[in-house]
Amino acid sequence: MTVHAPTPAAGCSEPVVQRQRGQRAVFCGLTGIIWMHRKIQDAFFLVVGSRTCAHLIQSAAGVMIFAEPRFATAIIEERDLAGIADAHDELDRVVDQLLARRPDIRLLFLVGSCPSEVIKLDLGRAAMRLDKRFNPACRVLSYSGSGIETTFTQGEDAALAAMVPGLPAAAQSGPSLLVVGALADVVEDQFRRLFTELGISRVDFFPPRRSTQMPAIGPDTVFLLAQPFLAETARLLETRGATRLAAPFPLGEQGTTGWLQAAASAFNVAPSLFDAATAAPRERASRAVARYAPQLGGKSIFFFPDSQLEAPLARFLANEAGMTITEVGMPYLHRQHLAQDMALLPPGTLITEGADVDLQMDRCRAARPDLVVCGLGLANPLEAEGLNTKWSIELVFTPIHGYEQAGDLAELFARPFIRKSRLLVELEPA
Amino acid sequence: MQLTVWTYEGPPHVGAIRIATAMKGIHYVLHAPQGDTYADLLFTMIERRDHRTPVTYTTFQARDLGSDTADIFQRACSDAFERFKPDAMLVGASCTAELLQDNPAGLAMALNLPIPVVPLELPSYQKKENWGASETFYRLTRALLTPRAQGFVKPEKAIGSRPSCNLLGPTALGFRHRDDITEITRLLNALGVDVNVVAPLDATAADIVRIPDADFNISLYPEISDVTVRWLERTFRQPTIRAVPIGVGATKDFITEVVKLAGLDPAVAQRVIPSRLPWYSRSVDSTYLTGKRVFIFGDATHVIAAARIATDEMGFTVVGIGTYTREFAREVRELATKLGVEALISDDYLEVEARIAELQPELVLGTQMERHIAKRLRIGCAVISAPVHVQDFPARYSPQMGFEGANVIFDSWIHPLMMGLEEHLIGMFRGDFEFSDAATPSHLGAGHGSHAHTTTAVAEAEPATADIQAAPAEHASVIPSVTDASIIWGADAETELKKIPFFVRGKARRNTERFAAMQGVGLITVETLYDAKAHFGR
Numbered sequence: 017m018t019v020h021a022p023t024p025a026a027g028c029s030e031p032v033v034q035r036q037r038g039q040r041a042v043f044c045g046l047t048g049i050i051w052m053h054r055k056i057q058d059a060f061f062l063v064v065g066s067r068t069c070a071h072l073i074q075s076a077a078g079v080m081i082f083a084e085p086r087f088a089t090a091i092i093e094e095r096d097l098a099g100i101a102d103a104h105d106e107l108d109r110v111v112d113q114l115l116a117r118r119p120d121i122r123l124l125f126l127v128g129s130c131p132s133e134v135i136k137l138d139l140g141r142a143a144m145r146l147d148k149r150f151n152p153a154c155r156v157l158s159y160s161g162s163g164i165e166t167t168f169t170q171g172e173d174a175a176l177a178a179m180v181p182g183l184p185a186a187a188q189s190g191p192s193l194l195v196v197g198a199l200a201d202v203v204e205d206q207f208r209r210l211f212t213e214l215g216i217s218r219v220d221f222f223p224p225r226r227s228t229q230m231p232a233i234g235p236d237t238v239f240l241l242a243q244p245f246l247a248e249t250a251r252l253l254e255t256r257g258a259t260r261l262a263a264p265f266p267l268g269e270q271g272t273t274g275w276l277q278a279a280a281s282a283f284n285v286a287p288s289l290f291d292a293a294t295a296a297p298r299e300r301a302s303r304a305v306a307r308y309a310p311q312l313g314g315k316s317i318f319f320f321p322d323s324q325l326e327a328p329l330a331r332f333l334a335n336e337a338g339m340t341i342t343e344v345g346m347p348y349l350h351r352q353h354l355a356q357d358m359a360l361l362p363p364g365t366l367i368t369e370g371a372d373v374d375l376q377m378d379r380c381r382a383a384r385p386d387l388v389v390c391g392l393g394l395a396n397p398l399e400a401e402g403l404n405t406k407w408s409i410e411l412v413f414t415p416i417h418g419y420e421q422a423g424d425l426a427e428l429f430a431r432p433f434i435r436k437s438r439l440l441v442e443l444e445p446a
Numbered sequence: 447m448q449l450t451v452w453t454y455e456g457p458p459h460v461g462a463i464r465i466a467t468a469m470k471g472i473h474y475v476l477h478a479p480q481g482d483t484y485a486d487l488l489f490t491m492i493e494r495r496d497h498r499t500p501v502t503y504t505t506f507q508a509r510d511l512g513s514d515t516a517d518i519f520q521r522a523c524s525d526a527f528e529r530f531k532p533d534a535m536l537v538g539a540s541c542t543a544e545l546l547q548d549n550p551a552g553l554a555m556a557l558n559l560p561i562p563v564v565p566l567e568l569p570s571y572q573k574k575e576n577w578g579a580s581e582t583f584y585r586l587t588r589a590l591l592t593p594r595a596q597g598f599v600k601p602e603k604a605i606g607s608r609p610s611c612n613l614l615g616p617t618a619l620g621f622r623h624r625d626d627i628t629e630i631t632r633l634l635n636a637l638g639v640d641v642n643v644v645a646p647l648d649a650t651a652a653d654i655v656r657i658p659d660a661d662f663n664i665s666l667y668p669e670i671s672d673v674t675v676r677w678l679e680r681t682f683r684q685p686t687i688r689a690v691p692i693g694v695g696a697t698k699d700f701i702t703e704v705v706k707l708a709g710l711d712p713a714v715a716q717r718v719i720p721s722r723l724p725w726y727s728r729s730v731d732s733t734y735l736t737g738k739r740v741f742i743f744g745d746a747t748h749v750i751a752a753a754r755i756a757t758d759e760m761g762f763t764v765v766g767i768g769t770y771t772r773e774f775a776r777e778v779r780e781l782a783t784k785l786g787v788e789a790l791i792s793d794d795y796l797e798v799e800a801r802i803a804e805l806q807p808e809l810v811l812g813t814q815m816e817r818h819i820a821k822r823l824r825i826g827c828a829v830i831s832a833p834v835h836v837q838d839f840p841a842r843y844s845p846q847m848g849f850e851g852a853n854v855i856f857d858s859w860i861h862p863l864m865m866g867l868e869e870h871l872i873g874m875f876r877g878d879f880e881f882s883d884a885a886t887p888s889h890l891g892a893g894h895g896s897h898a899h900t901t902t903a904v905a906e907a908e909p910a911t912a913d914i915q916a917a918p919a920e921h922a923s924v925i926p927s928v929t930d931a932s933i934i935w936g937a938d939a940e941t942e943l944k945k946i947p948f949f950v951r952g953k954a955r956r957n958t959e960r961f962a963a964m965q966g967v968g969l970i971t972v973e974t975l976y977d978a979k980a981h982f983g984r
Contacts (some may be wrong), residue, residue: 039522040505044481064447066541066570071456072484090447094571097545106447113449130479130542134511163481164508164542374529393486393498400496 031358031365033349038372041391042322042347043076043409044163045171046129050077051413052175053086055198058122058226061087061175062114063161064107064139065129076409086121088114092131103137104145111146111156121154123227125175128160155227157182167347169245169323169412172198176223179230180252183222186234192218193279194231194258196250197243200415201225207266207418210276213293214285233258238282240275242266242417244357245324247350264356266417267325267425268332269301274356297419304423305336308430313338315386315433318379321345321371322391322408328357329389329411330365337426341365342385345376387432404432452795452815454770454833458568458578459540460485465582466500466536467618468646472586473500473532477519477543477550480505492836493619502526504543516548523554527561533651534562534590536582541570562651564589574793576669576745576771579617583646584673590654595681601659609708610640610660611687614675615667616647621748621832623647625845626666630691633848636717637701639708646670658682662707666690666847668747669771692751694721694759694852721849723759723856732761735860739953741766741807743790743798743816744831746774748846750781752811752830755855757785766805768792795819806952809863814838824948826862830855933962939970957982 046069049061063069070089077085090110095101107126115121124146126139143158150156159178161171176196186192193216195207204221211219220231222239235257241250244265254260263278264271273294280290317339319326326346333339341362349369351358368376373394380388381401388398388405395405406429416425455461459476466474467489476482483503489495504522506515523537537554539546551565564586568578613630616623624647631641642660643653657663663678664687665671675686685707691700701715726732740762742752746769756762768790769778775791782789790801799819802810810820810827814835820827829838830846844858845851935943939958946954954975961978962970 039483039503040480041483041486042480043484044479046481047484067450067453067455067457067574068459068482068541068570070450070453071460072481074452075456075484075488084451089450089453091450092447092571094569096447097571101447103447110447110449130481131545133508134542134545162508163479164506164511167480374525391483391487392491393483394490396490396494396496397498 030363031361031367033367033369036368036370036372036375039374040371041373041393043168045161045166045168045174046073046127047076047168048161048171048175049073049087049127051198052172056123056223056225056227058120058228059086059125060114060118060121061125061127062111063087063089063127063129064132064137065089065092066131067091069129097135104142107142108146115150115154124154124156125178126156126158128158128162130162130164133160133162133164169243172243173246173248176246176249177252179223180249180256183230183256184232186232186237188234188236191236191238191283192220194233194237194239195219195221196239196241196253197246198223199242199417203415203417203421206420210293211279214280214283214290216279216283240279241353244328244350244354247353250353262356264331264360265328267328268305268336268422269298269419270335270360271328271332272301272419273298301419301422305426307423308426309338311430311433312426314340316340316342317387317389318342318383318385319344320376320388320390320394320408321347321368323412324348325411327354327361327367331357331360332425333429334362335360337429342383343368343379345371347371387429404436406432454793454813454815455575457541457570458573458575458581459538459570461575461578461580462536462538462566462568462582463499463501464579464617464619465586465646467495468616468648470648470650471533472536472651473502473526473530474536475502475523475526475554476538476540477548478503478505478540479542480507482540489618493839500530515546516553519548519550520553520557523557527559532561534564534586535559536564536566536586538566538568544570562589577773579670580673583670584677587654587657587674588677590651591657594655594658598658598682608638608640610642612643612645612657612660612663613641613666614645614663615665615671616644617670619832620667621834621838622844622846625843626847626851629845629848629850630666633718634704637704637714638710639704658684660684662687668774669745690747690751691847692748692851693755693855694723694849695754696751697848697852719849721852723852726856727760736761738762738809738863739765739807740809740811741802741805743768743812745769746771746778748831749778753781753785756811760859765807766790766801768798768801806956808949808953809859811859828859828862933959933968933970935970939972939975942972942975
């Protein structure tokens, strides 16, 4: 609906950023629960919301979860709105019911939603009250995953931010490194091995796999963001005295090396040691990505806004896979956290912050890119128009970080091309 | 507040989207916050639709609240009209926008668009998806037909022309609606009846206006069409066929009703190709189906139909039925009474799971939710009702209605069951190492059960937390009963129980415990086990 004139970020070799407002075809922050509830294995996420919220999470999760999930919705009903039932009493009753059923839960998140925010249900107060009752058997925290406050991956930011004030204070005994952002366990293990080889032994990951293993932080903590959507978490860590290391995000060989280098510099790792530790995996990552050069080289790609991972992904695809970037749509652009990635993007790359999905569809159809990265609601319709697509959500639900996943990341983008080249059946005209 | 793990139905505005998406040339402007667009993927991914859903969501954010959300809605309406040029527009609010009270109806009307604009009042905190679909179909039909209702005179029919009817109720995301319509249209054509309009699926606004031209209506999916056909009865004096043709007997009843209402010669029924189900059920291989204990859950229409097929056409024993459709709870309760079981009227997945665990059926006929429950409890399951997932929209022709539908049902219900001889062999040679609990029926293959995901492997399966059939630890001398805390199993009885094939073990356990409770036995021994077997039979 509103288009702001493109403005160069700074200087003419930088990406060009245009801003839009209009209909957004994105998930809300509640969706983050789908990966967060698997990452923290003793945590439970209780959405306080409507039937829509419950339906959203199960639809986004594919309802294919074999075991009972560690999330649920306390569905607000007419009697809660009409004031017949006191919403806080009702919530206490639901939490009692839930914790009686799942005594193994050690950390309960009350997750705010659009309706709970519009009716101004104070979940922060509810969390404090319930925490008093259940702590230490179970801690109770709250955050908002509502669509009016958060877009998709910002739900993880809000969940992590809710945990920061409760992190234990570190004894001041020399520097330690904190890696911030949910990563697949296997990726964490790989990074931990690399940091050990670099001589950085005091490394913690946040969020932890269990809520009882919260990392201690303090003025001696330096942290690396593993994900580009953690604005509030980073801000709160800084208020606790921790220092963010500026780095590109660890996607692909270039990004991972830059990210590790930021830690190496902070810990005064000798360049020779850094080269020795990273040479083999760097070479492996480049070789793994090169396998997909035939499919990806010279192809154009268009990103619809989704996760805020778009800028580092575009950087990886342009610099390591030889793709041409048509447009990088991003729901939000955190210029400070993404400064290193932005600087590595090809000059003049077009970034669109915000969205108007209909206008973006028009631009995409006009540009006819070789590959479109978009949400699940748009993928099949665009395929039916003859465009190749990649579901953006897969990039959030797949281990893509670090050297050993660089090839997997390239493969995700190559697969639509490989698939299309295999299929000899033609679509019949409708 | 209600604690909900999984939900059978979405909110009512998702029902409205099912109507808009089913139709052609209808656009829905939905006042909704960012995130509510998730509903699109139900259609594009689960149903593999190749077009965007015809919905414009206002996707307002916190910064818009209190200032200009009404303005955003109004602009969304005029933009959608300009861009999509619909023949009619639905306008309404999702749960969050309902709280804002921006009055979408008034805002849309103020635009004076040159097309019918139909406001939808769908109370999100009281009603659910099927109600929303039904209400939307009714409101839209009523709005489009009201101009014809005044002094309506039915058009003269040419002499010798065939009787005609409308097929009402099929929607987007409906369980096998696409193929049901094809099947029932063929059946009606064979009888000599024309189909005037199918709606809402693939109908335009102009098609809706033609509804009164038909001689009668067929309410195929009462959850969606019942309110509308009642209005058509009152307004246009169109009678309704209410027999739902799922199963051989029900299809015959349906044909009888059509023949009678259309004034046809009963002999036309012979023109319809009959079902193979009656012979398949009588053939000797089907002996093993006798008395299989089934639990049935889903929407009311499909549950009622499935119960009749299960008892009269397959020779099963129905041990429990239930529905999440509260609107038709009475019908399901009546049927339960006839079957001598207790109806479960609930949309609480946990309650359904508990009932299935307690009843230990040999086959579950349900929705995708019951498929999960059955998988965890290691019971065979066939899907008979929405909500369903991507694998329930098969590429092949697979209706549920009509005689071909009965063929499809026969095949898909017996697929998860052990075949006759296989069951005997396992009974005789249960010591064979490949007949272990982990072995699935051979015809299902080793990979059975790992269904495709629409998204990705987001959630790794975690160890089942409530696998009630899980074998107890070997060293335990006694284990508590599942159904009665005052009864325990002796180690020898437990070992003997494990020799029973896993697919009937749950039933044997339950029968033994029931028998022990009846006899006042506190400790179950091998004797108790076989006493119970003698008492209950197979």
